[in-house]
Amino acid sequence: MSNRDWAPEPDFEVQSITDDESPVRPAPPLEPPAYFSDAESASAPSRSTAPFSSTSDASSSHKGWTAFGVLAGIVILVVVGALASARHWTKVDVAEHKETFRTEAYQTGSYNISNDRVSPCYVGQDWTACINVMVGIYNSACVGVSLTTSGYNLCDGYLAEIDRMKGEGGWGYTVVTLGSWGHLSRLPETSTRQVSNNDYRPAVTHDAVCYLGFLGECK
Secondary structure: OOHHHOOOOOOOOOOOOOOOOOOOOOOOOOOOOOOOOHHHHHHOOOOOOOOOOOHHHHHHHHHHHHHHHHHHHHHHHHHHHHHHOOEEEEEEEEOOEOOOEEEEEEEEEEEEEEEOOOOOOOOOOEHHHHHHHHHHHHHHHHOOOOEOHHHHHHHHHHHHHHHHHHHHOOOOOEOOOOOOOOOEEEEEEEEEEEEEOOOOEOOEEEEEEEEOOOEEOOO
């Protein structure tokens, strides 16, 4: 026997272990844990997981809202400034047409008296008859109307001549010479006045508003 084949005898007895008596059993195969049973999985609502935005997307969205806020602030400032600077004024659409006048001749209601210096009497005429002719001329021209100043003075002189003739002669006297008093004529006095053409038209205007000095209707 060689040294390799030699083995010391053990001091204890080695007993064989059968499968039924083995204290260690192999572990059953592992399966993934089931969080829900098949029934629960069927009835449970499906849940989708929203994708997470990247950091760059969040930054772009923040910058967009910031720019919008700045723009909105600028617009509000412009609107407030425009309202505060609003200037109201009256704009003329059609200019005023001033009234025009024309010259018109009219009768004043008074009369001028003229003397033609042709005596109504004749030489050898009865004195009283000559006086009566002159009285008729006076009454026809000078009585019952409004006279101008010159007409009044002429009629007053004519009446004075009649009174003189009455005082100087009477029945049996005749006309020897003829004076400068003749036939009197009455003419209506005329004058001129300015008469409106009734063509005045007021200006056509409206209320205009100017904002910031250049928006809206500005002068």
